Amino acid sequence: MHPSRVEQVLARKQLEHTELNHNPTWPEILEILRRERIQLVHGALPAFGWLVGFLGTWTIIISSETAKARWNYVALHELAHLWLHQDPVGRDEECFAFGCDTTDDREIDAENFVSMIMNPECWK
């Protein structure tokens, strides 16, 4: 996906979640998740974080071994996947995708999305 498309999605989301207009704090991210009706849990995972869809709801799982300093980043990364890659086909659609392939272009999309929030100066 072209970065301009990622920017468009972010711009739309910034209207819904004003916290995204700056680097959001952890409580602000939790508030975004609450509005999006996304559950957040911690657990033993072989990855920093996973986004899981089941019967129309979505859950972000953050690995218990992920340092707290990374929680914001991981949560925003998974949110990016949901907004960029799942929402276009609908939250009720099952979308079991290439989750773990780091050569997947969607990982770049998600990284760009988070970077636009956390490092906006890089995108000017």
Add this chain to the structure above:
Amino acid sequence: MLDRQGDQQLYRAWLRAIDGMTNREVAAAMGDITEAGVSKLRREEPSRLLSRTRRQMSALLNAKGQGLSLSREVTPHGVSGNVTSLSDSSRVWVQRFLLRLTEAGVPDDEIDSARRLLTKSDLISYAHGGAPGMGALSEEQQLKVVKLIAGEVIIPRLKELGRKVSASLAR
């Protein structure tokens, strides 16, 4: 034309299964669809299937003993990996868990969704951190992951839907 291979297979199997049935009979068998809706589906392949329509078609096929066991889920972006590469201990645990859900009265389509979630080799949707696919995890790691998904994702959602399940089912 349906853009997901799995949906194409399902749709074509459904067309074969309803050959000789009237639209009224098909609507009655599928439930929650009108005769006009059936007629439209028959005449013209849709571009995508709603989850509900998929479930209805699958239910009709299963009732006629023609259920499909799709071995590849197709995503909007392409084809994902094969379904099963779980260790025997994980497979046994998953089957026991699904049996407990059945005994708790969870509807079949929800149990099918739980099965699909728990048996995907690359499991779930997106992972951050370059995690290997489920097939590359150790037996112990796989078991931890399926228990985690069952306990923290499946059971809570089923409870929200009013199913009489408890966290103990995922232990």
